[in-house]
Amino acid sequence: MSDVLETPASVTARSLRRSGRSPMPLRVEGLTLTLEGTLVLNDIDLALADDGVTAILGPNGAGKSLLLRCLHGLVTPTRGTILWHHEGRDHAPDLAIRKAQALVAQKPVLLRRSVLANLKFVAGLRRPRPSTDDLMQALREVRLEHLARQNARTLSGGEQQRLALARALLHDPRVLLLDEPSANLDPASTLLIETAIRAARAAGTKVLLITHDMAQARRLADDVVFLHKGRIVEHTSAAAFFDRPSSAEAEAYVKGDILL
C-alpha cells in the first residue's frame, strides 16, 4: 500500500488553506472493477494526502479515467473500499463528497446556453451567490470573457475545456479531479490551465490530474500514481518518479516507449 505523501507544497498549501475548509485525505483498499467480464481496475490500494497535485499517469487503457470516476462516485467498483475523510468522518464517494469536489471530464458536458449562463447556473447553487462581475472575472482568468454571450456548445474543444475548468473552480472544490484538462489546448491555453491549477493548489485545493504530457506532470505534480493494466505499479514523489522510476514499466513510459 502507498503511503500518504507529505511534500513541501502540501505544507505550503495547508498553511494557505482558507479557514473552515475541512481536509479530505483519501484511502482506497482493494478497489477492483470488472466491466463486461474484463478486469479494468485490479486490487488498487492507495492513500493520498489532502493537498498538493497528484498526477495519475499511465498508457492508454491503463484505467486512469475509470479510477478517477470511481473516486468521485460516478462508477461503483465491483469490490473494495474508497474512503474520503470529510468533516470528521469517513465517507464513501457519496453526494456530500461529490458536492465538495469537482470533476472536469475529458469531454465536458456544457449546457446548451451561453458561456456566461453556464457559469450562472453553477453560481445559483453557491452561497453567497457570486455576482455577474465575479463570473466575468472567472471567464477573464481563462480568457473567455469575449465569448460570454456565445452558445457554449459552439465553442472549440479547447475553449470548452477552459470553460469547464472555470465552472469547476466556481464550486470552490475541496478536491479538483481533472481528466486530461489540456488535451486539446494550444501552448498559451495550456499555460492558463496550469496557472489555474497552481492557484487552486496554493489555495489548499487537492488536485488529481490525469495527463499524458510528461513535461506538464513534471511542472505540476507533487506525487505520481503510475497505472498499468489496471494496477498501480508505482506511487511515489514526482522527483523520484521522473529521476529514478523503480519499475521497468514506468521507466519505459517516461522514456516514451510503447507499453503493451
Ligand SMILES: Nc1ncnc2c1ncn2[C@@H]1O[C@H](COP(=O)(O)OP(=O)(O)OP(=O)(O)O)[C@@H](O)[C@H]1O
Ligand atoms: N464499459 C466498458 N466495458 C468494458 N471495458 C471498458 C468499459 N469502459 C472502459 N473499458 C476499458 O477499461 C480500460 C480502462 O479505460 P480508461 O478509460 O480508464 O483508460 P485510461 O487509462 O483513462 O486511457 P486513456 O489514456 O486512453 O484515456 C480500457 O481498456 C477500456 O477499453
